[in-house]
Amino acid sequence: MAALARLDHLFNRLYGEERNPLYRSGALTVGLLLFLIVTGLYLLLFYRIGSPWASVERITGQAWAGRWIRTAHRLAADAAIVTAVVHALRMFAQRRSWGRRAMPWITGTGLVALILVCGWSGYVMVWDSFGQLVAVEGARILDLLPLFSEPLGRAFVGEQPIPGAFFFLNLFVHIALPIGIGIGLLLHVSRVARAQLLPPARVRWWGAGLLVAASVAWPVGMAPEASAFRVPATIPMDLLYGFWLPGAQAVPALWVALAWIGGIVLVALVPRFTRPAPAARPAPSVVNERLCTGCEQCAQDCPWEAIAMVARDDGRATLVARVDPDRCVSCGICAGSCAPMGIGPAGRTGRDQLAEVRRFVAAHPPRADDVVVVACARGAGGLATHGDAAGVAVLPVDCAGTLHSSVVEYLVRAGAGGVMVMACPTADCWNREGPAWLEQRLFHGREAELQERVDRRRVALRHVAFADAAGAREAVHQFRVQVQRLAVAPREEDFDLLARCEAAAGSGTGAVPVAREEG
Numbered sequence: 001m002a003a004l005a006r007l008d009h010l011f012n013r014l015y016g017e018e019r020n021p022l023y024r025s026g027a028l029t030v031g032l033l034l035f036l037i038v039t040g041l042y043l044l045l046f047y048r049i050g051s052p053w054a055s056v057e058r059i060t061g062q063a064w065a066g067r068w069i070r071t072a073h074r075l076a077a078d079a080a081i082v083t084a085v086v087h088a089l090r091m092f093a094q095r096r097s098w099g100r101r102a103m104p105w106i107t108g109t110g111l112v113a114l115i116l117v118c119g120w121s122g123y124v125m126v127w128d129s130f131g132q133l134v135a136v137e138g139a140r141i142l143d144l145l146p147l148f149s150e151p152l153g154r155a156f157v158g159e160q161p162i163p164g165a166f167f168f169l170n171l172f173v174h175i176a177l178p179i180g181i182g183i184g185l186l187l188h189v190s191r192v193a194r195a196q197l198l199p200p201a202r203v204r205w206w207g208a209g210l211l212v213a214a215s216v217a218w219p220v221g222m223a224p225e226a227s228a229f230r231v232p233a234t235i236p237m238d239l240l241y242g243f244w245l246p247g248a249q250a251v252p253a254l255w256v257a258l259a260w261i262g263g264i265v266l267v268a269l270v271p272r273f274t275r276p277a278p279a280a281r282p283a284p285s286v287v288n289e290r291l292c293t294g295c296e297q298c299a300q301d302c303p304w305e306a307i308a309m310v311a312r313d314d315g316r317a318t319l320v321a322r323v324d325p326d327r328c329v330s331c332g333i334c335a336g337s338c339a340p341m342g343i344g345p346a347g348r349t350g351r352d353q354l355a356e357v358r359r360f361v362a363a364h365p366p367r368a369d370d371v372v373v374v375a376c377a378r379g380a381g382g383l384a385t386h387g388d389a390a391g392v393a394v395l396p397v398d399c400a401g402t403l404h405s406s407v408v409e410y411l412v413r414a415g416a417g418g419v420m421v422m423a424c425p426t427a428d429c430w431n432r433e434g435p436a437w438l439e440q441r442l443f444h445g446r447e448a449e450l451q452e453r454v455d456r457r458r459v460a461l462r463h464v465a466f467a468d469a470a471g472a473r474e475a476v477h478q479f480r481v482q483v484q485r486l487a488v489a490p491r492e493e494d495f496d497l498l499a500r501c502e503a504a505a506g507s508g509t510g511a512v513p514v515a516r517e518e519g
Contacts, residue, residue, distance in 0.1 A: 004093045005467035008428065012465055019203055023427035025087035027199040028207065030185065032080040033115075034198075035208060037178060039073040042066075044175075049167040052127040053225040060222055071215035074238075077119050079211070081240045084112050088267075094378075094430055098275035100191065100304055100329045107188040109268045114181050119241045121174040125167070129235045130242065132156065132226035137245055140253040141260075158228030191327070193305045194433070283346045284328035285335070287321045291342030294318030297447045298334035298343050303432040307334060307343075331431035332402035336441065339448035341404060350404035350448075357395065357407045364393040366416035368488045371480050374407065376400040376434075379424030381464045381472025392476055400424065401434015405441050405450040408459055415491035418458040418483035422472060425463045435463055457486060 011020045021028060046066065048055040059066035088108060091097050097105040120138065124131045139152035155162060189195035198204060223236045237245065248256045275281070285306075298321050299307040306327035309319040321343055323334075330345045337343075341350030366372055373394045375383040384396035395411075397403055400423030411419045421442070423435040439461055440446035450459065460482075462475045 002467075004090065005465065008465050009467035012425070012468065017425040017427065017463060017465070018200070019206070020425070020427065021083075021203070022086060022090070023425065024199040024203055025083045025090060027196055028203070029080050029083040029087060030197045031199055031204055031207060032076045032083060033178070033181060035076045035211065036073060036080065039069050039076065042069050043073060047125065047171070049164055049171055052125055052167055053222075056126045056128075057222050060220070067219045068212065068215040071219045072211045074220055075211055075214060077115075077122065078238065078240045080115055081112070081119070084108075084115065088112070092270065092274070095274060096430065098271040099281070100306075100327055102271035103191055104188050105271050106268050107184055109264065111181060111184045111188060113264060114177055114184060116241060118174060118177040118181070119238075121170050121177070123238070123241065124170050125174060126223075127167070127226045128223035129226055129232045130223055130237055133235055133237075133245055134242065135226075137248050137256070140248075141257050144253055144257055156228060191304060192432075193303050282330035284325040284330055285323045285332070285343055285345050287323055288342040288349075289314070289320050291338075291340040292318075292320045293340060294320060295339070295447060296321075297339075298337045301333055301337040301433070301437050303331060303333060304329055329431075331434070332399060333431055333434055333437065335402045336404050336434075336438065337448060338404075341406070341448075344402070348398065348402060350406060353397075353402075353404050353407050354410060357410050360393075360395050361411070361414045366393070366411060366414050368415055368417050368491070369484055370416070371418040371420050371476065371483055372411050372416045373476060374400070374403060374411075374419065374421045376423045378430050379428075379464055379466050380422035381469040382466055383422060383469075383472050386469070392480075399429070399431050399434050401429060401431055401436075401438050403438060405448055408442065408450055409454050412454055412458055413492045416458070417486070417488075418460065418479055420460045420462060420476060420479050422462050422464055422475065425465055428465070435461075458483060 008020065008022055011022050015021065017023070042065070043059060046055060046059050046062075056070070059070055061067070088105075091101070091105065091108075120134050124135045124138075136153065136156050139156065142148075143151045143153055155166060185197070189197065199207070224230070224232050244256070244260075289312075294309065294312075296309050296319070299309050304327055306324050306329070307321050308324065310322050312318065312320045321334075323343070332345050332348045335341075335344030335349050335353070338350060341354070343349065344352070364372075371392055373380070373383055373392050375394050375396050377384040377396050377398055379400075383394050395407075400421055403421060408419050408421065421438065423438060424430070426435045429435050437446065441448060442450045442459060442461055443456065450456075460475075460479045462472075462479075464472045464475060
């Protein structure tokens with residue numbers, strides 16, 4: 001995790017948080033797959049199954065189009081493997097692979113396997129020395145299955161010409177697999193609300209431009225044509241797709257097949273190995289139906305579509321929120337979405353947050369000439385665990401997206417000169433949309449919004465990665481200077497938001513307006 005945080009910080013400095021390719025690795029994979037389809041359609045126009053190597057050679061000889069398009073196609077295939085693996089490693093390092101997230105992990109494992117098979121079939125289509133090696137080793141594995149009347153490997157020993165049906169079947173597989181990949185992608189994001197399948201437009205165009213520029217500058221050539229009677233001294237190999245071939249040639253085919261099956265199963269079982277013990281698993285969100293006003297905001301904000309609005313059974317006209325515990329990942333985003341503070345994981349609802357901030361204020365009385373930092377535990381330059389490094393009082397939260405706006409109001413009304421909420425970068429929230437919803441609540445009126453009576457000059461939101469301690473300190477310093485230029489804010493004596501909300505809810509009338517006003 002520490003190594004990943006440092007790498008994220010490095011890429012943030014190089015590209016900026018909004019264009020950091022590590023944050024967009026999953027979406028970049030999808031973009032690369034679409035790029036492969038577009039370039040592959042052009043190559044298909046000139047490919048001939050009757051003379052595969054010669055047709056690819058003719059394509060490569062097209063200096064104005066075919067040569068760089070073929071190169072871009074190959075580079076995009078390599079890049080898709082890299083981005084998919086990076087995406088998987090991020091999910092693993094951030095422990096986002098178990099529970100509700102197990103299905104995306106398992107389907108992602110299958111997608112990587114399909115991309116590999118699609119790439120192998122593409123190399124076989126060229127029918128050069130590397131493609132022949134892929135075909136021979138693949139035939140050795142397929143011959144383990146009792147599906148063929150005679151071994152497939154005999155087709156490559158030179159007794160007779162390679163049948164055209166082989167190249168037709170290989171072409172069919174290469175074209176059909178993208179359809180399976182598309183279906184797999186739909187399953188991969190089926191449990192995610194508002195899935196972003198593609199990176200931002202600027203990232204897409206920059207990525208495509210880099211691929212084209214690299215393809216024009218360093219076009220691929222042609223390896224020797226495949227032949228059963230000539231053994232080349234060296235075989236040019238794509239290690240991203242052929243990393244397994246050197247070892248496979250030295251062992252029986254059964255061992256190779258078992259290694260592949262075992263590796264895929266092992267990766268697919270990561271959700272089982274990484275899930276915490278039952279006692280350590282966070283509890284799903286619960287709803288206090290007495291407080292629910294039926295506003296539907298929690299259902300709209302939930303990143304996993306775990307909340308549904310259903311008809312009440314207590315005679316009230318409004319709908320009520322219901323949480324599906326099998327879908328909930330206990331992210332707590334709903335706690336920040338509920339104005340009357342009636343939903344959230346146990347111990348992390350808006351009411352629990354107000355109780356916590358009261359204890360915090362009692363232990364760290366705010367100063368009118370200084371700021372309080374509300375720091376995300378997974379970002380904020382590590383201030384949640386090393387707050388003293390910035391010389392300010394730090395209130396840590398599990399995720400800034402769960403923060404109820406009443407906490408910010410409480411700190412301001414308690415006498416803090418300013419409140420800075422420090423969240424993860426928007427594209428790297430562990431709970432997907434936390435920073436985005438938080439910004440909307442604090443500054444753009446999204447429910448549960450920060451009330452207008454709070455001086456926005458005393459409230460700031462910054463997005464800082466976990467490893468960017470220097471950036472966090474600099475952000476605190478700049479905000480502190482800004483706050484010190486303001487007049488001293490008077491401390492309010494009667495601002496017990498939690499008690500007033502409790503009284504309103506307990507009266508049975510007026511709960512909605514009072515809770516919304518105070519929360």
